[in-house]
Amino acid sequence: MAEMGYDGNVGDPLPTPAVTNNPPEHTLVAEEWKHRPPYLIQSTQEFGEIKWRGSCQCQKISYSLKGKPIRATFSHARSTQIMHGAPVEWAALVHKSDISFDNGCNGLSFSSSSDLPASPSVSCESCHTPIMHEGKGSTCSIFPPLIKFKGSMDEQRSQRDLFKPNCHIFYAQRMMDIPDGITKWSDLDESSQRLDDYGNPIE
Template sequence: MAEMGALKMDNPLPSPAFTNNHHEHTLKEESWKHRAPYQIQSPQEFGPVKWRAKCKCGKISYTLRQDKPLNAKFCHCRGCQVMHGAPFQWAAIFHKEDVNFAKGCSGLSFYSSSQNSQKYQMPTKVSCSYCHTLIMDEGRNVCLLFPQLIEFEGSLDEQRKQRDAFRPTCHIFYEQRMMDIPDRTPKWSGMDGTSHLLDDEGIPIDQQCDEMRGDNM
């Protein structure tokens, strides 16, 4: 007991001011847990549910309250190919306020590709910490969800009709594609609206127009 008393004297507890500052810093760092889409909301707070989604193992689930996304795209960039282990990524864009995770951030893992870090920081890639299903890419104001996780119901024909709500409006980073996709959907060499439009075979459309004008001269 004497030794314990001496130990306390040699290693006094931090002053209250230090403890409070540390507490405030922790609260600030973890404030994202209390914002959309991780803030848990009751059905009354969130409103009518339009879509339900879950990961492969079912430990992570979320709901959506909008009929359609703000936009939907196929992304062919190398990063998406590697992360998804697929030729391209299918992403639907929603405001974070329109997404509600049933268990908040519990059971989620985060990865920042720009910082190569698992610490939560935006933008971040979000996945189930158990089965590692990719859930979404979270940005500052919106999140990119993956429609494959949404639970479409009914017959196969009915499910196909439901998926039309998430039909992509364009392909982006089509220059990096693994295959040609002749689907009559606009294809951009990079980001949509700020790069070159390509045809199904990846040839710039403006180049084709120049060649056609040259043939007519």
């Protein structure tokens, strides 16, 4: 039997594409994330009421936040200890649509972590302050110490309380015990072993 009968039309070479100044399609797809929150540059009216402002050490990176965090954690993952140069990472999960970087993705650098490979760590490319872990979906984890809480000490405390951690994660990797009575998980979340303040398993 003849293979795919050639009739003189089928199989003719495709026409050569016209020369154009537009970037190739794959470049547009690859760059599309830059035009979505939290990197979408928006006017104040577009973004809505700003509740808090955060910035890095050198001030080149700054962002607005308009929503309360979904939850917050203290993470004891080894990779985050190294990244922050600190025993514990304080992270608050927020909707990407609730955060807006003033200069979009400009000035940010991205690297992946071994514990959370789907969640690149974002830092300032000038002063290297860790800014957040970007989740793959609609949320990211920001670091509340970057937020400048305003008002009296009491007002600052009550705002900070909105970012208070619900649990400790990766507690099995801790550098120090934190006997604060907050729920502790050995690994990433509640699917791991629950531990007491001193790392003993709780049934």
